[in-house]
Amino acid sequence: METAGKQYHIQLKRGDVGKYVLLPGDPGRCEPISRLFDNPKHVATNREYVTYTGTLDGVPVSVTSTGIGCPSAAIALEELVRCGADTFIRVGTSGHIQEDIKSGELAIITAAIRDEGTSRQYMPIEFPAIADIDVVLALHAAALKSGAKFRTGITQSKDSFYGQHEPERMGVAKDLLERWRAWQLGGALCSEMEASALFVISSMLRVRSGGVMMVHGKEPMPPLDILLETAVGALREVIAADRAKGRPVTL
Amino acid sequence: MTKQHHTHTQEGDVGRYVLMPGDPGRVPIIAAHLDDARHVATNREYVTYTGTLDGVPVSVTSTGIGCPSSAIAVEELFRCGADTFIRVGTSGGIQPGTKSNEIAIATGAIRHEGTSLHYIPIEFPAVCSIDVVQSMRKAVERLSLPHKVGISHSKDSFYGEVEPERSANSDELLEFWRAWREGGAICSEMELSTICIVSSLLGARAGGMMAMYGEGEFGPLDNLIKAAVESVRELIKLDKAKER
Numbered sequence: 001m002e003t004a005g006k007q008y009h010i011q012l013k014r015g016d017v018g019k020y021v022l023l024p025g026d027p028g029r030c031e032p033i034s035r036l037f038d039n040p041k042h043v044a045t046n047r048e049y050v051t052y053t054g055t056l057d058g059v060p061v062s063v064t065s066t067g068i069g070c071p072s073a074a075i076a077l078e079e080l081v082r083c084g085a086d087t088f089i090r091v092g093t094s095g096h097i098q099e100d101i102k103s104g105e106l107a108i109i110t111a112a113i114r115d116e117g118t119s120r121q122y123m124p125i126e127f128p129a130i131a132d133i134d135v136v137l138a139l140h141a142a143a144l145k146s147g148a149k150f151r152t153g154i155t156q157s158k159d160s161f162y163g164q165h166e167p168e169r170m171g172v173a174k175d176l177l178e179r180w181r182a183w184q185l186g187g188a189l190c191s192e193m194e195a196s197a198l199f200v201i202s203s204m205l206r207v208r209s210g211g212v213m214m215v216h217g218k219e220p221m222p223p224l225d226i227l228l229e230t231a232v233g234a235l236r237e238v239i240a241a242d243r244a245k246g247r248p249v250t251l
Numbered sequence: 252m253t254k255q256h257h258t259h260t261q262e263g264d265v266g267r268y269v270l271m272p273g274d275p276g277r278v279p280i281i282a283a284h285l286d287d288a289r290h291v292a293t294n295r296e297y298v299t300y301t302g303t304l305d306g307v308p309v310s311v312t313s314t315g316i317g318c319p320s321s322a323i324a325v326e327e328l329f330r331c332g333a334d335t336f337i338r339v340g341t342s343g344g345i346q347p348g349t350k351s352n353e354i355a356i357a358t359g360a361i362r363h364e365g366t367s368l369h370y371i372p373i374e375f376p377a378v379c380s381i382d383v384v385q386s387m388r389k390a391v392e393r394l395s396l397p398h399k400v401g402i403s404h405s406k407d408s409f410y411g412e413v414e415p416e417r418s419a420n421s422d423e424l425l426e427f428w429r430a431w432r433e434g435g436a437i438c439s440e441m442e443l444s445t446i447c448i449v450s451s452l453l454g455a456r457a458g459g460m461m462a463m464y465g466e467g468e469f470g471p472l473d474n475l476i477k478a479a480v481e482s483v484r485e486l487i488k489l490d491k492a493k494e495r
Contacts, residue, residue: 111359111378123434124427128359128376130402133388136381152381154451179372186371186451203402203435 007079010064011046014084017053018060019251020235021080023073023090025194027065029224033091034063036232048072056232059239059249066090070118070157070197077198081205084251087238089135090198090211091231093221094190095164097156097183103219106150106227107189108139109211112196113156115179119200129157129199134238135210142233143212148226153189155213157196164191190215210234255327258312259292260299262331266308268483269333271324273340273442275313277472281339282311284480296320304480307487314338317407318366318445325449325457334455335486336446337383339479341472342438342461343412345404345431349465354398354478355437356387357459360444361404363427367448377405377447383458386485391478401437403459405444412439438463458482 001008022033027050034040037054044051048067053060064080066073077088094107101107112129114120119129136152143150158164167176183191195211202209212234214227242249254261270281275298282288285302288311292299296315301308312328314321325336342355360377362368367377384400391398406412415424431439443459450457460482462475 110381111376113376114374124430125373126362127431127434127436128361128378128402130359130376130378133358133381133384133400137385140381154376154378182371183375186375186448187454188375200434204433206435 007082009047009075010049010051010079011044012051012079012083014251016043017051017062017080017083017085019085019249020059020061020087020239021085022063022231022235023066023076023088023198024063025066025068025092030063030065033228036228037061049076056236057239061235066194069159069193070116073194074118074197074201077201081207086207087135088198088202088207088209089231089234090195090209091227092192092213094155094192094213094215096215096217097188097191101189101215101217103215103217104222105215106143106148106230107155107213107215108136108143108150108152109155109195109213110136110152111154112199113154113183113188114196114200116157116159116196118197122204123200127200129196130203131199131210132202132208134241135208135234138234138237138241139210139212139230141237142230146226146230146233148230151189153187155195155211156183156188156191158191158193161193255330257295257323258297258299258327259294260328260331264291265299265301265310265328265331265333267333268309268335268486269328269337270311270479270483271314271336271338271446272311273314273316278311278313281476284476285309297324304484305487309483314442317441318364318405321442322366322445322449325446329453329455335383336450336455336457337479337483338443338446338459339475340440340461342403342440342463344463344465345436345439349463350397351463351465351467351469352474353463353465354391354396354475355403355461355463356384356391356398356400357403357443358384358400359402360447361402361431361436362444362448364405364407364444366445370448370452375448377444379447379458380456382486382489383456386489387458387460387482389485390481394478394481396474396478399437401435403443403461404431404436404439406439406441409441
């Protein structure tokens with residue numbers, strides 16, 4: 001769907017964004033992230049979708065917010081791909097599932113638990129939500145360089161924030177608590193609300209997605225600087241790896 | 252420690268790294284690529300050999316066909332000290348244009364089977380260890396072997412896949428197959444998803460490398476086996492670097 005040549009929700013057209021896009025949930029985080037790019041420009045704002053485009057090592061890169069949740073994240077991804085983007089890094093915050101994770105640690109995501117409704121409208125539930133290996137390796141290299149404390153593993157992508165934080169007040173409390181225990185046993189690191197739909201839809205669209213989350217443990221959260229630095233560093237890493245392979249880095 | 256109920260292995264019998272073909276007949280063939288390989292145990296469909304690669308103990312254990320017997324193999328080998336499980340075997344190509352003997356490096360698996368549901372709800376992803384995937388990719392690139400990196404389909408019924416029209420639920424099987432193809436899944440086999448899920452619950456690592464059936468004659472598995480063994484060498488290197 002397009003209006004005046006622009007994608008319906010994100011209000012962008014081909015040429016407005018680079019192939020490489022960071023995806024925070026919060027529209028308010030786009031401007032601070034864009035300051036880590038060279039020559040950042042505000043491109044569009046509509047609903048929860050804010051976009052800035054700049055360059056890194058001479059290559060166009062963008063940041064677009066998804067809003068909270070898989071329904072709006074799926075729309076952002078679909079429409080960005082129609083504008084020519086093909087490599088995505090979700091960057092945001094998450095809650096800890098493993099009890100020993102301290103606030104401020106980063107989780108580099110390899111796959112996501114599909115505890116949400118959106119991706120089921122794309123693929124049967126048996127299909128795994130897997131992050132792209134190139135993006136995971138880029139995040140890994142960037143985290144080593146930024147000096148962030150990090151783990152690599154699985155995130156839970158859920159539809160209800162308060163269902164996680166106050167499960168006992170829900171009509172499905174028993175189910176929520178039992179499933180939380182299952183994710184703990186399975187070794188999942190953290191819980192957020194967008195990754196699984198991004199990964200499943202990326203598989204279907206043959207584009208690459210990954211994610212890095214700062215984890216909220218029991219302590220107060222530190223500032224997000226090292227998270228943003230790591231995510232932007234990962235864009236540089238994946239651009240360098242693509243150049244080395246001869247994969248085009250511009251549209 | 253007594254011997255494990257099904258695999259008949261015990262602590263000290265196996266290395267940390269285990270290559271896992273489905274076919275017991277393939278175990279000695281793979282083991283021939285290890286240094287100083289010796290036969291350790293045979294019981295039911297489980298045949299185990301242990302040798303070394305670059306001085307590090309490495310084992311080969313067959314799983315038999317299917318997730319039920321594979322889950323048992325992973326559980327019992329883990330109890331003997333193994334923590335890295337690498338499936339090596341054959342599969343059907345899902346994407347059009349796949350050539351026979353092209354190698355599939357799995358990043359994760361579709362849980363189209365019953366066993367892993369006894370471990371964790373279906374929403375949980377069957378994902379391969381990034382260390383294993385990275386090592387496999389290095390190995391096939393160095394050997395210059397044609398390959399694809401992506402998702403595998405792990406099913407319970409071989410004939411449900413190759414002759415779906417015979418099944419009472421053929422419409423469902425055909426629609427699923429179309430979905431997996433649309434989703435970009437590269438190959439179909441019968442063990443990987445459970446090996447991944449059981450490994451996640453045990454805190455172990457899993458991966459899978461499969462030769463695909465596709466266009467043209469399907470040939471011998473020499474390249475697959477060479478690539479799988481090279482992958483373990485790469486992984487040993489990576490693990491040693493991390494320890495430092």
